[in-house]
Structures are given as C-alpha cells and as structure tokens.
Amino acid sequence: GAVVSQHPSWVICKSGTSVKIECRSLDFQATTMFWYRQFPKQSLMLMATSNEGSKATYEQGVEKDKFLINHASLTLSTLTVTSAHPEDSSFYICSARRTSQQPQHFGDGTRLSIL
Amino acid sequence: DAKTTQPPSMDCAEGRAANLPCNHSTISGNEYVYWYRQIHSQGPQYIIHGLKNNETNEMASLIITEDRKSSTLILPHATLRDTAVYYCTSNAGGTSYGKLTFGQGTILTVHP
Numbered sequence: 001g002a003v004v005s006q007h008p009s010w011v012i013c014k015s016g017t018s019v020k021i022e023c024r025s026l027d028f029q030a031t032t033m034f035w036y037r038q039f040p041k042q043s044l045m046l047m048a049t050s051n052e053g054s055k056a057t058y059e060q061g062v063e064k065d066k067f068l069i070n071h072a073s074l075t076l077s078t079l080t081v082t083s084a085h086p087e088d089s090s091f092y093i094c095s096a097r098r099t100s101q102q103p104q105h106f107g108d109g110t111r112l113s114i115l
Numbered sequence: 116d117a118k119t120t121q122p123p124s125m126d127c128a129e130g131r132a133a134n135l136p137c138n139h140s141t142i143s144g145n146e147y148v149y150w151y152r153q154i155h156s157q158g159p160q161y162i163i164h165g166l167k168n169n170e171t172n173e174m175a176s177l178i179i180t181e182d183r184k185s186s187t188l189i190l191p192h193a194t195l196r197d198t199a200v201y202y203c204t205s206n207a208g209g210t211s212y213g214k215l216t217f218g219q220g221t222i223l224t225v226h227p
Contacts, residue, residue, distance in 0.1 A: 002161070004158075006158070034214065034215075036217075043202070043217045043218060043219050043220060044159070044202075044217040045217075046214055046215070046216070046217075049214055091156075093158045093159070095158075095159075100206070100213045101147065101213075103149055103161045103164050104149075104161070104215060105161055106151075106158035106159045106160070106161070107158050108157055108158045109156070109157065109158045111156070
C-alpha cells in the first residue's frame with residue numbers, strides 16, 4: 001500500500017503559460033500532502049505543505065501567487081505553476097502521508113521544462 | 116528543525132552489507148528518523164523509520180543509538196539496484212505538520 005501517483009511525468013511548454021501538476025494518493029487518504037522542487041544534482045527543497053480543506057503553508061522564499069496549491073480532497077492535491085518562465089524549470093515532486101507520525105510517500109515526480 | 120549529516124558517498128561490493136551512517140545530534144525526543152532513497156529521475160522511496168528502538172523490514176534494518184544522536188541504515192545484501200542517493204531525515208518538531216528537511220544524502224555505489 002501507500003502508492004502516490006503524480007501526473008504528468010514530464011511537460012514542456014512555452015514561457016508564460018500555466019502548468020498544473022496532479023498528485024494522488026491511490027490507496028490511502030492523505031491528511032497532508034507536500035510539494036518539493038529539486039534542481040539538478042541538488043537535494044529536495046520543500047515548497048509547501050497542504051492539509052485537506054485548508055490553505056497551503058508555503059516555505060520562506062516560495063511565492064504563493066506563483067505556485068498555487070489546492071488540496072480539495074483527501075486523495076488529490078494540485079500544484080499550478082502560473083505564468084511559468086525558464087527559471088521555473090525543475091523536477092517537482094509531491095508526497096503524501098496518512099498522519100503526522102506516518103512516513104511520507106512520494107510520487108515519481110514531474111519534470112517541467114519551460115522554453 | 117533537526118539537522119542530519121551524512122557522508123557524501125560510499126562504496127559497497129555486491130552481496131555485502133551496506134552500512135550507511137547518519138548523525139542527528141539535535142534531534143528531540145519525539146522526532147522520528149526516516150530513511151529514503153532516490154534513484155536518478157525518480158521520486159524518493161521510503162525505506163524505514165524509527166523513534167528509539169531498532170527496526171527491521173523487508174528492505175533494511177535501522178539501528179538507532181541509545182542517545183538517539185546517530186543511526187545506521189543497513190542493507191544486508193546489497194545489489195546493483197541499491198545504487199542510489201540515501202537520505203536520512205527527521206520530522207521537524209514544534210510544527211503540527213512534521214515536515215521533513217532533506218540534506219545532501221549519501222551516494223551509495225554498489226560494485227559488481
């Protein structure tokens with residue numbers, strides 16, 4: 001159990017467009033989901049934490065108006081990169097967990113390339 | 116937030132045990148230690164976690180020192196597919212969401 005699905009796995013789009021990434025917990029209900037970003041040869045950097053039905057909590061330096069997070073149900077969270085630019089190109093990864101004491105389980109990531 | 120430190124890289128021969136150390140001297144009493152690994156271009160894979168006691172599952176064993184300032188992840192019979200970046204982390208205390216902070220991890224290379 002504890003499967004997290006992320007879609008799409010990769011996307012290429014033009015500068016200025018908005019991109020939506022979905023994160024689903026397939027076999028469990030996730031009270032909390034997390035969004036990370038990872039640049040080449042670097043570690044994961046937490047962008048935001050979202051609880052179902054609540055506004056997301058963003059890490060310092062992450063623009064909430066640029067990275068819109070919606071966690072409308074216990075199995076789905078979405079990250080929308082608005083007006084994406086080349087510097088937003090990165091590997092975006094989501095994770096989900098049942099409770100605060102349980103481990104996070106990660107999706108396979110979305111590779112975003114902005115031309 | 117609890118901070119973890121790991122060696123940047125380690126090598127291991129196939130079939131041998133891989134012992135990956137992690138220091139977490141600032142961890143507090145209610146913070147779990149989690150281990151993940153990441154193979155290139157994939158999301159991290161959960162391996163194991165623990166609080167005080169040693170833990171074992173089908174993937175690995177986790178040995179936590181009595182003072183909880185360090186731990187060791189043991190892959191008992193490493194295979195080539197175990198080559199990955201291994202992250203030791205802990206859930207942040209003092210916040211209700213228990214976010215994880217990832218360091219640079221240890222690049223484990225398993226040789227034939």
